[in-house]
Amino acid sequence: MDIKPLLKPYIAVADMLTKTFGESCEAVLHDLSMPERSVIYVSNGRVTGRQVGQSFDQLVKQVLLSADLKDDYVANYFFTAPNGKLIRSSTLLIRDEAGHLAGALCLNLDMSRIQEQVQWLSAWLPPSAGEAGEKQEPSDQPEHIAHMVSGLIQSIIGEKPADQMTREERVEKVRFMEEKGIFLMKGSVEQAAEGLGVNRVTIYSYLDEIRRNKA
Secondary structure (H helix, E strand, O other), rough: OOOOOOOHHHHHHHHHHHHOOOOOOOEEEEEOOHHHHHHEEOOOOOOOOOOOOOOOHHHHHHHHOOOOEEEOOEEEEEEEEEOOOOEEEEEEEEOOOOOOOOEEEEEEEEOHHHHHHHHHHHOOOOOOOOOOOOOOOOOOOOOHHHHHHHHHHHHHHOOOOOOOOOHHHHHHHHHHHHHOOHHOOHHHHHHHHHHOOOOOHHHHHHHHHHHHOOO
């Protein structure tokens, strides 16, 4: 795979991280100019099973929507990988010279062994007095995040003119955006509608169809 000069230096960073943290660490490099196959390099993919050619999963919900996003990174968020492992992850956003979102470097740590140790220790302790409340999503959306999401939408739509797309192609674009959490962002429906050459009502009808088919 041809890797852009901007992103090539991060390959060495990815390998350095996995060699530093060992077999429980995985690093994944994304080229966000091609969202459907954004993964361009994986160091130690045994942690989550990530492979080159796959797409991003947590970028919107855990990073761009995070109240902890600062200086273009979010550290120490958690998700469950397809293989069932609890993953502690951190993501660095990569921008090009114009400041546009170009890529991301994700560090994934397998927490399985720590979970086992915690469960063993918990068996010796009294029950917890209460559970911590869920972290709330941010109530507003900074302008620079809106610009990054707008760039993602344009990359997902691609270069094919909207008037040359079939209905099935438009629905597939909307399905991908829905799957990746794009429509959680303010203004995303309007941007998708404009890019696909339809109106907001059509986007919502596509979403209804997609959700019915998933049920």
